[in-house]
Amino acid sequence: MSLLAELSYWQQTSLRxxxxxxxxxxxxxxxxxLHLFKMVSFMQSRLxxxxxxxxxxxxxLAEVGKHLQKEDIFPRKADKFVxxxxxxxxxxxxxxxxxxxxxxxxxxxxxxxxGIYLGMAVSSVSVIGILMAGxxxxxxxxxxxxxxxxxxxxxxxxxxxxxxxGVVIQAGTMNMQGIVIAQAEGEIFGWGGIGNPYILTQxxxxxxxxxxxxxxxxxxxxxxxxxxxxxxSGYMTEYSGMRxxxxxxxxxxxxxxxxxxASVLFLGGWWAPIxxxxxxxxxxxxxxxxxxxxxxxxxxxxxxxxRFTFPRFREDQLQRLAWKFLIPIALANIVVTAIxxxxx
Amino acid sequence: xxxxLRSYLxxxxxxxxxxxxxxxxxxxxxxxxxxxxxxxxxxxxESGVDPTGDMWSQSNIRYYIFALLFVMFDVEAVxxxxxxxxxxxxxxxxLIEMAIFVYILxxxxxxxxxxxxxxxx
Numbered sequence: 001m002s003l004l005a006e007l008s009y010w011q012q013t014s015l016r017x018x019x020x021x022x023x024x025x026x027x028x029x030x031x032x033x034l035h036l037f038k039m040v041s042f043m044q045s046r047l048x049x050x051x052x053x054x055x056x057x058x059x060x061l062a063e064v065g066k067h068l069q070k071e072d073i074f075p076r077k078a079d080k081f082v083x084x085x086x087x088x089x090x091x092x093x094x095x096x097x098x099x100x101x102x103x104x105x106x107x108x109x110x111x112x113x114x115g116i117y118l119g120m121a122v123s124s125v126s127v128i129g130i131l132m133a134g135x136x137x138x139x140x141x142x143x144x145x146x147x148x149x150x151x152x153x154x155x156x157x158x159x160x161x162x163x164x165x166g167v168v169i170q171a172g173t174m175n176m177q178g179i180v181i182a183q184a185e186g187e188i189f190g191w192g193g194i195g196n197p198y199i200l201t202q203x204x205x206x207x208x209x210x211x212x213x214x215x216x217x218x219x220x221x222x223x224x225x226x227x228x229x230x231x232x233s234g235y236m237t238e239y240s241g242m243r244x245x246x247x248x249x250x251x252x253x254x255x256x257x258x259x260x261x262a263s264v265l266f267l268g269g270w271w272a273p274i275x276x277x278x279x280x281x282x283x284x285x286x287x288x289x290x291x292x293x294x295x296x297x298x299x300x301x302x303x304x305x306x307r308f309t310f311p312r313f314r315e316d317q318l319q320r321l322a323w324k325f326l327i328p329i330a331l332a333n334i335v336v337t338a339i340x341x342x343x344x
Numbered sequence: 345x346x347x348x349l350r351s352y353l354x355x356x357x358x359x360x361x362x363x364x365x366x367x368x369x370x371x372x373x374x375x376x377x378x379x380x381x382x383x384x385x386x387x388x389x390e391s392g393v394d395p396t397g398d399m400w401s402q403s404n405i406r407y408y409i410f411a412l413l414f415v416m417f418d419v420e421a422v423x424x425x426x427x428x429x430x431x432x433x434x435x436x437x438x439l440i441e442m443a444i445f446v447y448i449l450x451x452x453x454x455x456x457x458x459x460x461x462x463x464x465x
Contacts, residue, residue, distance in 0.1 A: 095362030110351035
């Protein structure tokens with residue numbers, strides 16, 4: 001806190017905004033390059049982009065440059081205001097969510113006691129953006145895609161929230177920083193060698209969270225809203241040029257942010273059990289972001305691995321999985337966790 | 345201003361940063377991109393043929409009942425979170441109270457399930 005404590009609120013906030021921009025955009029760019037350009041290419045026995053920069057690492061910048069020069073087409077029949085506003089809402093919701101994620105003992109955006117509660121609340125703002133895009137386009141495919149997305153996102157919102165309750169019971173706090181500390185100082189039935197990353201004691205909740213996260217990000221096998229073989233490109237059909245790319249950036253940025261929330265809740269966030277390392281706030285302020293990004297890359301690797309491996313669900317199978325399977329299991333997980341918490 | 349309210353100010357600022365970022369991207373694009381709207385280009389896309397009928401066509405929203413169920417469970421989540429943070433203090437009393445609360449809400453899901461509301465009709 002030594003450095004930050006001397007700064008006024010506005011100076012601190014400016015630093016945090018810079019950190020947030022870097023956190024969202026750099027992580028999103030890394031994920032696009034690592035997972036979308038390279039991982040899927042290797043899975044399909046090809047090299048992926050190789051021309052722009054070393055091993056194609058500047059491909060994304062080239063794409064941005066290309067899309068900046070593309071014409072911005074507003075369909076004649078579209079609801080102009082809603083159509084134009086949708087990308088704003090989607091990217092704003094990503095930035096509202098990143099605000100709850102801590103990256104070190106002092107490297108946080110907000111240190112608020114409602115932390116994860118706030119995060120779960122603002123994470124659903126993107127539904128409004130997607131519905132706006134679907135409705136504003138005045139296109140039959142877009143409308144269907146937007147409605148499908150809404151049905152899917154509200155169905156998987158619940159397992160996501162209920163899975164988090166198990167973690168909150170164990171940590172005894174909703175503060176994201178508190179959840180990290182609780183995992184660092186935790187013990188598994190009296191053994192504290194590696195702390196207690198909640199993936200070990202909340203494994204069921206972790207599985208539910210990952211499945212629901214996959215659905216919230218509308219990645220395959222939950223990609224009915226943009227199902228390209230049925231709905232062209234779903235709610236993004238009428239978007240072109242930069243606006244289309246913004247949806248794309250938003251998708252990957254949100255994947256990164258959701259993965260960072262998952263790593264804070266289940267993998268110990270910025271903390272990692274490093275043997276022989278004395279606890280020192282400044283050390284963790286430096287190591288924290290690196291540890292967190294490593295965990296983000298691992299979790300998003302799973303998300304995109306699943307995405308490129310499994311075929312799409314049918315719409316009714318999707319709703320059935322959420323309502324008849326995930327929600328009852330999540331409720332059972334809460335009850336079991338609560339019983340353990342009270343008796344042990 | 346208290347730290348608590350200030351943290352919400354930070355949340356608001358981050359929301360504005362998201363909006364500003366989109367505005368910046370589109371603003372830079374506005375300088376670089378051409379604008380040549382032709383009659384054909386502004387037509388709604390419908391797999392290459394001329395679009396027919398009303399664009400906001402009616403479709404059967406089969407999951408409106410899910411939206412009602414969602415409201416029910418979302419309210420449950422709102423109440424369950426504060427309870428979860430203080431479970432150690434409430435101990436057995438809190439456990440039984442919440443068991444009753446969850447049971448009542450679960451009845452709603454079971455009712456909808458038995459009535460076939462969760463089936464694709």
